[in-house]
Each structure stands twice: as C-alpha cells, then as structure tokens.
Amino acid sequence: MRIIGVDPGLRRAGWGVIEHRGGRLRHVASGACLSGAGDLAARLSRLHADLSAVIAEHRPDAAAIERTFVNADPSGALLLGQARGVALLALAQAGLEVAEYAPNEVKKAIVGVGRAEKGQVAAMVAALLPGARASTHDAWDALAIAIVRAHRSGPASRLAALGASA
Template sequence: MRILGIDPGLRVTGFGLVECEGSRTHYVASGTIKTDSLANGDLPGRLKLIFEGVREVVARYEPSASAVEIVFVNVNPQSTLLLGQARGAALAALVSAGLPVAEYTALQMKKAVVGHGQAKKEQVQAMVARLLGLSAPPGKDAADALGIAMCCAQAGAMQARIAAVTPLARRAHAQYARGRSY
C-alpha cells in the first residue's frame, strides 16, 4: 500500500509518500508545494496552486490512501482560518482523485514517530530520516508529511490486526441520543 501524507500550509504544503510491505515502511518521495511566487493577498491563487500541486503528486505517484494533518487552533484566529482553507484545498484534491483520506493531529503523528507528543520539528526530522533510512533529514514540512503518512500506516496496520481478532461492531448497549457512543 502506498500512502500520501500531507502537511497543509498556505505558503508551504509538505507531501510525503511511503510504501508499506507488512510491518515495513519504505520511503518513496517527499517535497513541498510552495505558493510564495504569488502575492500575499492572492488567496484564491494560492489555493489553486495547492489543489493543482496535490493533484500532480497523486497523478505522478499513484497512492492508494492518503492522510492529512488536522489543523490546530492558533493564537491568531485569522491564521487558523487561512490554514484551514489551505487544508481544504488539499482535501478537495485528494477526494476528487478518489483517495480515501485519514486525518491525524500533530500530537498523534509525533507520538507515532518520535514517541511523545511534545517533540520539536528537528526531532521529527531526525526520527523520520532514521526510520526510513534516509541519508539526510528531509525539510520540516516534508518530514511532517512523511510522519503523517507513517502514522497512517501504523494505525492501519493496528486496525487490521484488531479486525482479524475480533469483529468490529458498534455497541448497542452504550449509545447516547443521535447515535453517539462511547
């Protein structure tokens, strides 16, 4: 299975692809989609570049699944809204290409890759390089995207193991109103 990880950003969107063979994860490719060539006020143009860039990566590497980092709330609400729009452009590109999309927080990714959720960017870069056998650490945005893809690979493998042991079914006895369960 080939998984595409996306670390959305309005100026720089990272992407990373890993391939899973059993419990082994191998590096395929990584990089960034940059929108710095456009003016700061050209939001529609930046979103278009992100959309087209993600679609180009999907067409070139043909992943079978994708994972995107969930946006966290910044101190500045305007920054959070802009980041959410960049994330939306990436999600739209993935969904329009027919890919299933999983979503993970930065905390989940850092726990999966480094072992604790408070890891710094440099630690994520170093561990991604080490786990994938890279000669040098990838850039920060590409490392985060590779980490998201690796997190998805680990979660998918765990869900497959659980499903093999026991049927996954919704609990009827522990439901709240409107279908929510604990």
C-alpha cells in the same frame, strides 16, 4: 500499500509518499508545494494543482493529513483551514480514503512525545525511512503523517475495527 501524507500550509504544503509492504516502510518521494505570494484564490489554486500533480505522479492507495489545531490567531487559522480544505479536495478528487491525525498524535506516535520538536520528528523519520531525503520540515512532517497511517492501517487496526463493529 502506497500512502501519501500531507502537512497542509498556505505558503508551503509538505507532502511525502511511502510504501508499506510486509511491515516494511520505504521512502518513495517527498517535497513541498509552494503557493507563492499574491491573491489568495490564485495561491490556493496553485496548491491544488501542485498537490494534484503529485498524486497523479505517485498514485497513492491511501492518504493522511494533519488535522488543524486551534491557533491563537483567528485569521491565520482561517487561512490554514482554507489550505487544508484545498488539500482534502485534491485527495478526495483522487478517490483516496483520508485519515486525519492531530499534530501531537503524530509526534507521539513517531517520537514518543506529543510535544516533540520538528528536528526530533525529522530525525526519527530519517531513522524509520533509511535513505529518505526531505528538503523542508513540512516534508518530514508529511512523511511522519504517512508513517502513522501505515502503522494504523495494519492488521491490528483492522482487527480492532472489526471488534468495534461486532
């Protein structure tokens, strides 16, 4: 299964694509979509176009995105929400099933601590995906989000879902 993880942001939206086969993880690609400066609508359009191009190039089977956390700055939270909405739109337009994870949930799953630093997340992702290179913390975070999706979509999670529906 090929999975794309997205760390949404208005200035820079991180993305990471991994392969999950037979319990093994492999780094495919990662990077960041940059919106530049200027008009908000144009910046959101650039994010959508760039993320859509990444999806078309790497053809993932599933997706995961970071859930927005409560921000002390209401205007910042609104801008992040708009960027996240654009990312969700691009994923949905590609027909992808999208899982959402809170930032502390991703950190706890990857590092073992919900308040881990970005450097700790990057170091663990690098250990889990030998040979992976990412240019920004946003890309490392996106790879971490994809890894969580891979681990939570395995046989154990499918069995749990079957038990819950019975």
